Amino acid sequence: MNEKVMKATRNVAVVGPYLSGKTTLLESLLFVTGAISRKGNVKDGNTVGDSSTEARDRTMSVEVSTASTEYQGINFTFVDCPGSIEFIQETYNALIGVDAAIVVCEPVCDRVLTLAPLFKFLDDWEIPHLVFINKMDRANNNFMDVLHALKTVSSRPLIPHQYPIGQGENLIGFIDLVTEQAYHYHAGAPADPIPLPEELREQEHTARQEMLEELANLDDHLLEELLEEIEPPVEEILQDIKMELGADLIVPVFLGVADQDYGVRPLLEALLREAPEPETTAEHRGIVLHEDAPLAQVIKTYYTPQGGKLSLVRVWKGTLTDGIVLNNVRAGGLYRLMGQQPMSVQEAQAGSIVALGRLEGIHTGDTLTTAGKQLATELPKAEQLKPVYALAIAPEKRNDEVKLSSAITKLLEEDPSLAWEQHGDTHEVILWGQGEIHLQVALDRLRRKYNLPMTTHLPQVPYKETIRKPAASVHGRYKHQSGGHGQFGDVYLDIKPLERGQGFNFDEKIVGGVVPRQYIPGVEVGVREYLAHGPLGFPVVDVAVTLTNGSYHTVDSSEQAFKNAARLAMQSGMSQCQPTLLEPIISVKVCAPNEYTSKVLQLLTGRRGQILGYDRKVDWVGWDQVSAFLPQAEMHDFIVELRSLTMGVGFFSWQPDHLQEVPDKLAEKVLATTSNGNGKTNGNGNH
Numbered sequence: 208m209n210e211k212v213m214k215a216t217r218n219v220a221v222v223g224p225y226l227s228g229k230t231t232l233l234e235s236l237l238f239v240t241g242a243i244s245r246k247g248n249v250k251d252g253n254t255v256g257d258s259s260t261e262a263r264d265r266t267m268s269v270e271v272s273t274a275s276t277e278y279q280g281i282n283f284t285f286v287d288c289p290g291s292i293e294f295i296q297e298t299y300n301a302l303i304g305v306d307a308a309i310v311v312c313e314p315v316c317d318r319v320l321t322l323a324p325l326f327k328f329l330d331d332w333e334i335p336h337l338v339f340i341n342k343m344d345r346a347n348n349n350f351m352d353v354l355h356a357l358k359t360v361s362s363r364p365l366i367p368h369q370y371p372i373g374q375g376e377n378l379i380g381f382i383d384l385v386t387e388q389a390y391h392y393h394a395g396a397p398a399d400p401i402p403l404p405e406e407l408r409e410q411e412h413t414a415r416q417e418m419l420e421e422l423a424n425l426d427d428h429l430l431e432e433l434l435e436e437i438e439p440p441v442e443e444i445l446q447d448i449k450m451e452l453g454a455d456l457i458v459p460v461f462l463g464v465a466d467q468d469y470g471v472r473p474l475l476e477a478l479l480r481e482a483p484e485p486e487t488t489a490e491h492r493g494i495v496l497h498e499d500a501p502l503a504q505v506i507k508t509y510y511t512p513q514g515g516k517l518s519l520v521r522v523w524k525g526t527l528t529d530g531i532v533l534n535n536v537r538a539g540g541l542y543r544l545m546g547q548q549p550m551s552v553q554e555a556q557a558g559s560i561v562a563l564g565r566l567e568g569i570h571t572g573d574t575l576t577t578a579g580k581q582l583a584t585e586l587p588k589a590e591q592l593k594p595v596y597a598l599a600i601a602p603e604k605r606n607d608e609v610k611l612s613s614a615i616t617k618l619l620e621e622d623p624s625l626a627w628e629q630h631g632d633t634h635e636v637i638l639w640g641q642g643e644i645h646l647q648v649a650l651d652r653l654r655r656k657y658n659l660p661m662t663t664h665l666p667q668v669p670y671k672e673t674i675r676k677p678a679a680s681v682h683g684r685y686k687h688q689s690g691g692h693g694q695f696g697d698v699y700l701d702i703k704p705l706e707r708g709q710g711f712n713f714d715e716k717i718v719g720g721v722v723p724r725q726y727i728p729g730v731e732v733g734v735r736e737y738l739a740h741g742p743l744g745f746p747v748v749d750v751a752v753t754l755t756n757g758s759y760h761t762v763d764s765s766e767q768a769f770k771n772a773a774r775l776a777m778q779s780g781m782s783q784c785q786p787t788l789l790e791p792i793i794s795v796k797v798c799a800p801n802e803y804t805s806k807v808l809q810l811l812t813g814r815r816g817q818i819l820g821y822d823r824k825v826d827w828v829g830w831d832q833v834s835a836f837l838p839q840a841e842m843h844d845f846i847v848e849l850r851s852l853t854m855g856v857g858f859f860s861w862q863p864d865h866l867q868e869v870p871d872k873l874a875e876k877v878l879a880t881t882s883n884g885n886g887k888t889n890g891n892g893n894h
């Protein structure tokens with residue numbers, strides 16, 4: 208292991224809520240370190256991050272992108288992560304592979320809640336992170352008020368590292384609370400030291416005391432110094448911050464204006480001083496470093512516009528070279544990525560983040576070793592989010608259908624928070640994801656990368672039907688004479704409703720061979736075939752059918768003729784049984800900050816949901832979890848409304864639960880919109 212390389216590397220994710228300025232900050236970090244000579248900006252679509260067409264079209268990040276630079280002898284790889292909650296899986300997968308994260312947020316007290324899921328993930332994974340309060344040129348709220356608001360959504364104490372000089376448009380610099388040195392910002396150049404403004408002395412003192420007291424909660428020596436009113440040495444404070452940030456015990460808070468490079472150098476210096484080295488991160492993850500065999504983990508999979516596969520990996524130990532065989536697959540190409548630009552490298556040492564080409568069969572999250580797949584002890588992966596939003600899709604051109612499955616497979620490799628299925632009842636291809644924009648981006652990729660323009664519509668609700676009443680001895684006789692020998696089958700069936708969830712049962716009570724044994728399977732097939740489309744046009748469930756009687760003809764009877772007779776019997780019998788529509792009900796667990804619980808309850812009941820109860824969400828301070836049954840017909844845009852009611856942070860998990868009778872009035876509506884009674888109706892029935 209090359210310890211020198213490990214010590215000289217830092218991998219830092221840039222994360223934070225939607226549009227907080229992460230891509231702009233990355234651009235500034237690359238600019239002030241000299242990795243790029245001219246800064247791009249998000250509106251002009253020429254930044255290093257957000258380099259894909261899908262991102263540029265929407266001026267938002269839709270996948271992670273990495274860029275490397277050097278600052279004061281340290282190689283930094285920054286991973287720019289999407290902020291939108293719909294692309295959060297990307298962020299979670301990438302965070303697994305970094306040493307630290309910069310949480311970029313805006314100085315708005317009302318919006319701190321949007322950070323809650325991210326802080327939760329960082330804290331659960333014990334990923335050291337610091338906060339960069341960006342857009343300080345737009346700050347309306349007092350800095351300490353923002354800090355205190357942020358504290359309410361973090362389980363780790365936030366400590367101010369800086370204090371602003373001026374506010375909003377009048378922001379001119381900052382005070383470093385560790386050294387108590389004030390600085391004046393300059394666009395495009397390092398800040399100048401200036402004397403500490405007298406009028407800020409008291410506020411600076413209060414902020415600094417808050418920092419020292421939080422640190423003293425974790426360091427007895429510092430606590431003693433504070434109690435005895437001894438001024439702690441700067442070195443001791445810095446050492447404490449480094450140790451406690453490294454162990455994810457505190458969250459230092461910085462400030463600035465990314466698009467003017469204000470506060471960006473101090474941020475880099477803090478990362479240099481305080482962010483953990485790759486070796487520390489690896490040890491923290493329980494990786495045994497003294498064995499030299501390479502160990503890496505995939506944090507993102509890309510398919511380039513030319514169709515090549517690139518696996519972005521964090522090298523935990525050992526050295527990767529071009530052509531290395533990992534998990535029995537030979538890598539073809541080893542690259543450092545600068546946005547979408549791959550730059551070939553000969554080798555990648557432990558601690559780096561690089562891309563490997565052509566790792567077929569390897570997926571995001573996989574652990575890679577030279578020991579072969581079976582021998583690799585899997586490193587933990589980020590939790591896979593379950594999709595919550597669906598669209599039915601079909602290729603615009605019919606003969607593209609064959610191409611679709613291989614394109615979707617690649618799409619899902621790039622983005623594991625998508626899923627797809629061919630629905631058994633409705634035969635639709637359903638694309639599942641995390642929200643409307645998420646699916647639009649996936650459809651854009653299908654069109655652009657795979658030349659597969661698609662049409663979309665709301666998925667059909669897979670309604671079923673059943674019966675309320677039995678019918679006895681329903682008769683079906685099939686008699687057909689055509690040329691040679693004819694067709695004859697004759698049956699009597701009893702039809703009975705079954706308990707909900709019992710499915711279908713076929714039985715026979717034939718005595719005296721009135722229907723010969725060899726024809727009985729034909730009767731069952733005929734019944735089953737009929738039940739695929741009941742009188743209302745949907746598959747029939749929870750029905751028992753018994754063959755009770757019949758007759759046959761020695762020459763003309765056949766299995767086929769009995770099948771037809773059974774269908775005829777079902778046709779005449781089922782209409783007497785009061786057919787009724789059933790809808791799928793899903794069980795949902797809806798999670799949101801408790802100030803929104805009453806809105807969540809209203810949302811559910813407004814969608815015919817049945818509330819089963821609610822309670823505090825385990826391990827989520829200040830959050831509730833509501834359990835309910837919800838008709839699947841009401842699920843389509845449920846996530847959209849839930850997010851709009853909860854500042855974007857509410858989420859839910861779901862699973863199919865049972866079938867339930869559709870209330871009569873609604874059933875009429877559903878059946879009226881059913882085209883030609885063939886069971887096709889759109890989701891979201893009554894919206």
Ligand SMILES: Nc1nc2c(ncn2[C@@H]2O[C@H](COP(=O)(O)OP(=O)(O)OP(=O)(O)O)[C@@H](O)[C@H]2O)c(=O)[nH]1
Binds near residue numbers: 223250289290344464
């Ligand atoms: N006033 C001001 N605007 C900024 C600052 N930083 C970024 N912006 C603007 O904020 C908007 C969003 O910036 P981005 O860098 O795309 O934000 P992001 O966090 O990467 O966005 P997503 O990744 O899509 O969540 C752009 O219009 C930027 O120009 C800043 O410090 N001050």
